[in-house]
Amino acid sequence: MSIKPELPRPLPLATRTGVSFDFPKSEYVLSLERGLAVIRAFNERHPSRTLSEVAQAVGLTRAAARRFLLTLGALGYVESDGKYYWLRPQTLELGYAYLASVPWWRYGQRVADSVAQETGCACAIGVLDRDSVAYLAYAFGNSTQSLVRSVGTRLPAYCTAIGRVLLGALPEEELDVYLASVPLEQLTPHTVVDPQELKSAVRQAVADGYAIVAHQLEPGLYSIAMPVRDRQGAMCAALSLSLRDAPGKGAALARDYLPALKRAAADIASALPA
Amino acid sequence: MSIKPELPRPLPLATRTGVSFDFPKSEYVLSLERGLAVIRAFNERHPSRTLSEVAQAVGLTRAAARRFLLTLGALGYVESDGKYYWLRPQTLELGYAYLASVPWWRYGQRVADSVAQETGCACAIGVLDRDSVAYLAYAFGNSTQSLVRSVGTRLPAYCTAIGRVLLGALPEEELDVYLASVPLEQLTPHTVVDPQELKSAVRQAVADGYAIVAHQLEPGLYSIAMPVRDRQGAMCAALSLSLRDAPGKGAALARDYLPALKRAAADIASALPA
Known part of the structure; x- marks a missing residue:
């Protein structure tokens, strides 16, 4: 639209924290919140739903839910056979509006x-989004992996290798806030849930330049992750390799996978804007 | 939520056409339309925008655009440094709501x-969404491919192999409506834009069980596509392999890539719900 030269602008980064969005309630567009909730009412367990089911799932009256569904239908996001409603592929545009705004994401994939392909491991690229790691790119490794x-995908940061690397980029006080506020769940008998121990693990990852986790999120699941940094040294994402039932642990994982991981991180970094 | 057994329900299919969404204007939720337009105002060219730029892009007053941005910010979809606004990874959830409702999409990827990996070609899985092919899964082939x-991704159906296969599943009258209403653009000197010729090409794809296109969307781009069918024989998607500067044409492409394409389509079909 504009013909003036593009000025340097903030880009979505791994750990960017913006201003707070506190503002008068009178400014809030409740209809937008409700409409987005109607979209999110459809998922793996509920690929199609009746009007009543949508209304119940979102906490709206049938009349209100119907208005949102009809509006989404008119806009091309929802389809119906008269009884059931389901999402149309156009809904993808909304999620991909975000991905398209990440300048390196296609190359990252x-x-x-x-x-x-090279390692046979599953490879993920993630950023921190509030308390969670959000995957911007993902590749299945060999078919014996059963990772879904x-x-x-969103995963808790404290129990994933990629999350511990990303937490390492937070200022100390934000890391403390994270560890004090996020529910630290004992997902396996080995999951570290002690805030001090987690803080040490995050610091260790910063010192090492990579993080390794074993049995933290699921039993038998091993991951190794390292940062992707831009030319100014800022962490803009983290990259992980995951596998089940790794033959070795710790040092063996680093020995076997760190070289490929380093090359991949450097490769993505080379595609980042200057 | 419900403990009653799940009944068979309509699933998102490649070419499903639902009921029309004509309804009284008074029922339309304009705020939802505008809020979704604000999300779509961010993209590859505009990863971050000022309030004025968003307002201009969406056709809203600054005051109105601000309310939508603040609401999206409060909901976790948008972030700001006080001057610029950008999308947060949480926006992915909205697109993901659709993908998660496609029961085979992870397996398809x-x-x-x-x-x-096997062929070195780029592989896409797509469905028809109004006039376009929408990609639900995509894999880059070898790195010499420069497909973006x-x-x-959304591409016009008439000039892609995957699109011609999907158009083949439409009832005759819907195909005629498509060919009469969609703008048929001469994207390369070879692009077929004659409706009768396109209809023949779609019929040929139905007869052959696959479609091949060359130089239709971009010069030098070759694709071969075939349907993915469920157990009732209904087309639920199409699968394509694409490459640049194919050494052979037509028959050679079919000879070289059809066996792998067939195995892949059968493999996805095996993961479809009964």
């Missing part, structure tokens, strides 16, 4: 594909 | 990864 992940 | 595609 190619790199993830390539390192997954994809672009859009 | 794995199959796409695998066939892309991803999940969420």
Whole structure:
């Protein structure tokens, strides 16, 4: 639209924290919140739902839910056979509006594909989004892996290798706030849930330049992750390789996978804007 | 939520056409339309924008645009440094709501990864969404390919192999409506834009069980596509392999890539619900 030269602008980064959005309640567009909730009412367990089911899931009257569904239908996001409603592929545009705004994400997916093929491990690229790691790219490794992940996957940061690397980029006080506020769940008998121990693990990852976790999120699941940094040294994402039932641990994982991981991180970094 | 057994329900299919969404204007939720437009105002060219730029892009007053941005910020979809606004990874959830409602999509991505690795071609899985093919899965082939595609990519149906296969599943009258209403653009000197010729090409694809296109969307781009069918024989998606500067044409493409494409389509079909 504009013909003036593009000025340097903030780009979505791994750990960017913006201003707070506190503002008068009178300014809040409740209809937008409700409409987005109607979209999110459809998922793996509920690929299609009746009007009543949508109304119940979102906490709206049938009349209100109907208005949102009809509006989404008119806009091309929802379809119906008169009884059931379901989402149309156009809904993808909304999620991909975010991905398209990440300048390196297509290249990142190619790199993830390539390192997954080379190592046989599942490869993820993630950023920190509030308390969670959000995957911007994902590649399945060899078919014996049974990880169920994809672009859009969200996982708790404290128990994943990629999350511990990303937490390492937070200022000390934000890391403390994170550890004090997030529910630290004992997901396996080995999951570290002690805030001090987690803080040490995050610091260790910063010192090492990579993080390794074993049995933290699921039993038998091993991951190694390292940062992707831009030319100014800022962490803009983290990259991980995951596998089940790793033959070795710790040092063996680093020995076996760190070289490929380093090359992949450098490769993505080379595609970042200057 | 419900403990009653799940009944068979309509699933998102490649070419499902639902009821029309004509309804009284008084029922329309304009705020939802505007809020979704604000999300879509961010993209590859505009990863971050000022309030004025968002207002201009969406056609809103600054005051109105501000309310939508603040609401999206409060909901975790938008972030700001006080001057610029940008999308947060949480926006992925909205696109993901659709993908998660496609029961085979994760498995489809794995199959796409695998066939892309095997053949070196780029592999896409798409469905018809109004006039366009929407990609639900995508795998880059070898790194000499320079295709810029991803999940969420939308391409015109008439000039892609995957699109011609999907158009073949439409009832005759819907195909005629499509050909009469869609703008048929001469994208390369070879692009077929004659409706009768396109109809023949779609019929040929139905007869052959696959479609091949050359130089239709971009010069030098070759694709071969075939349907993915469920157990009732209904087309629920189409699968394509694409490459640049194919050494042979037509028959050679079919000879070289049809076996892998067939195995991949059968593999995805095996993961479809009964």
